[in-house]
Amino acid sequence: MIPFPLHLESLLSKPLTYLIFLLIGFLFGYVLEISGFNHSPSLASQFYFKDLRVFKVFFTAIVVGMLLLFLSSAVGLLDYNLIWVNPTYLWSGIVGGLIMGVGFILGGFCPGTSLVALATLKIDGIFFVLGGLVGVFIFGETVDLYKFFFNGSYYGRLTLMDVFNLRTGIVVILVTLMAVFMLWGGEQLEKIYGKKDPKKAPKARYYGAGVLVIVAIIIAVIGQPTTADRWEKLALVRGDDLTNREIYIHPGELLDTFHDHKLNLVMIDVRSEADYNLFHLLDAENITPEEIPESIDSFIAMPANTVFVVMSNDEATSTEVWKTLTAQAVPNVYVLSGGINQWLDTFATPYEEGVCGDMIEAGVEELHYEFDAALGSNCPAAYPDHDKYHLEYEKKIELDLKRAPVGGGCG
Amino acid sequence: MTENQKQEKQKFRLKDLFNRPSKPYANPYLGGVLLGMVLFTSYFITGNGLGASGGLSRIAAFVEDLIAPGHINQVPYLINLAGGQRNPLDNWIVIVTAGVLIGGFTSGVIHGRTKFETHKGPNISNQTRWLFAFLGGICFTYGARLARGCTSGQALSGGATLSAGSWVVMFSIFGGAYALAYFVRRLWN
Numbered sequence: 001m002i003p004f005p006l007h008l009e010s011l012l013s014k015p016l017t018y019l020i021f022l023l024i025g026f027l028f029g030y031v032l033e034i035s036g037f038n039h040s041p042s043l044a045s046q047f048y049f050k051d052l053r054v055f056k057v058f059f060t061a062i063v064v065g066m067l068l069l070f071l072s073s074a075v076g077l078l079d080y081n082l083i084w085v086n087p088t089y090l091w092s093g094i095v096g097g098l099i100m101g102v103g104f105i106l107g108g109f110c111p112g113t114s115l116v117a118l119a120t121l122k123i124d125g126i127f128f129v130l131g132g133l134v135g136v137f138i139f140g141e142t143v144d145l146y147k148f149f150f151n152g153s154y155y156g157r158l159t160l161m162d163v164f165n166l167r168t169g170i171v172v173i174l175v176t177l178m179a180v181f182m183l184w185g186g187e188q189l190e191k192i193y194g195k196k197d198p199k200k201a202p203k204a205r206y207y208g209a210g211v212l213v214i215v216a217i218i219i220a221v222i223g224q225p226t227t228a229d230r231w232e233k234l235a236l237v238r239g240d241d242l243t244n245r246e247i248y249i250h251p252g253e254l255l256d257t258f259h260d261h262k263l264n265l266v267m268i269d270v271r272s273e274a275d276y277n278l279f280h281l282l283d284a285e286n287i288t289p290e291e292i293p294e295s296i297d298s299f300i301a302m303p304a305n306t307v308f309v310v311m312s313n314d315e316a317t318s319t320e321v322w323k324t325l326t327a328q329a330v331p332n333v334y335v336l337s338g339g340i341n342q343w344l345d346t347f348a349t350p351y352e353e354g355v356c357g358d359m360i361e362a363g364v365e366e367l368h369y370e371f372d373a374a375l376g377s378n379c380p381a382a383y384p385d386h387d388k389y390h391l392e393y394e395k396k397i398e399l400d401l402k403r404a405p406v407g408g409g410c411g
Numbered sequence: 412m413t414e415n416q417k418q419e420k421q422k423f424r425l426k427d428l429f430n431r432p433s434k435p436y437a438n439p440y441l442g443g444v445l446l447g448m449v450l451f452t453s454y455f456i457t458g459n460g461l462g463a464s465g466g467l468s469r470i471a472a473f474v475e476d477l478i479a480p481g482h483i484n485q486v487p488y489l490i491n492l493a494g495g496q497r498n499p500l501d502n503w504i505v506i507v508t509a510g511v512l513i514g515g516f517t518s519g520v521i522h523g524r525t526k527f528e529t530h531k532g533p534n535i536s537n538q539t540r541w542l543f544a545f546l547g548g549i550c551f552t553y554g555a556r557l558a559r560g561c562t563s564g565q566a567l568s569g570g571a572t573l574s575a576g577s578w579v580v581m582f583s584i585f586g587g588a589y590a591l592a593y594f595v596r597r598l599w600n
Contacts, residue, residue: 006456027452062566096554115508150557
């Protein structure tokens, strides 16, 4: 299993968790202060190309942070699926960004830097923070006027890799090269507009840039872990669950789960669309194994009480999908024992038997019932009467509350 | 500790803490490397990045809750933060914000940069600077709420995790500021 990020809530008491966040905040504030982010003229003069101190700190930090993140992910220390990646809301992001830019050049701070300015008693920083509180107030009062715009153009967890359809390592190299180029260009602009002599800066920065590029290349060479790599690691922990059939739930347990309102049940039917149209459980979603990887981010983002039940005609395909989902850190995934065939064996009513005709001989992962019409979920077996069935089974579903962060620094 | 520092410590007065000689800021690339490491540490341990505007909005919701408690429950955006019995301050991002204040203050004291002063361009008065800082603060957090994060939560944290939307926000912030810079150059030059 990939050990990081830690799930603090389950490891530590709340005060200790908060202590860790306090320490992280402390380091954040300390570093912002030593970088000069409480000095508004420095922040503003980057927009006149005179002193690009803030620009340099900022892009260096992004690249260093990115390289450390993807390096630790490449070597299997950190699970990228479990860290918070800001979801993309395209147009509200663009308009909000432009408004922030206006605030930046007028006010000379951004929220983080204004807090450090306030903490170091800069009066302009104090005014900025006060204005900031008023800004939040105005936003709360006005956002309802355009909530469709605010919540529109939503693309979920969208990364640069998705947009450009490139491997992670390649994006990491490109971002690193772009940042190094921008930093170099920034120094040239400083020379022209700010009359600064780049020769006076320490030579070590060239070696530093070299190290960044080399690390980026190393990340690309190692590559990010594939589902197979992830499963290999996880098999040590979860392999036994598979052999002991801990992940296979009896049709009776699934039926009871329909009626358990404490759980958010998500049924994933991984059969072909044709089989799905013939018959499927009420509210089951049809997602073929090929489409599963696209859904993983949204599955991870679901509420903590979500239980996923994967089903195919038998168990072979659904077990493979279970491996993929579990390896990709989706929590609480189960497989319907015996698949749709066993479900129909258990719940097929006279109504279906009439429509379906007899059971037929069929191969592995084929439907053992012959349907004369595409019933979909329009028959009793798609949603059996709970009161009619009292089935004996061994309960398997246990909620694992270990979840990925459901909000970033912007809640 | 040198002899000199020891003597200073013996005659400790609170006033001295804020009147130490100011030291220059760190090299920007060094600052950037350290900031990147802090950002990574945050993701590595907690799965969350850094943020600042989220803390501000919760503090604003808290203040609003004190002034007009009934009103909070009528504004959908605020209900999420402080509706009903919810305490808007009981959230990790508020704790990070408190840490930022303490960390910034500590570094400022150590390096002799914690003192009451106003930084501004050479051609405007303090009052003008304060007014524009206030207006800038309003714009910035308004935009930050709209874009769901500011320079820390979106541009820095989202940038490092390669979120597509965060890169768009980042370029929009810099684009907006560069586009307007020429027209307000008197503020800073």
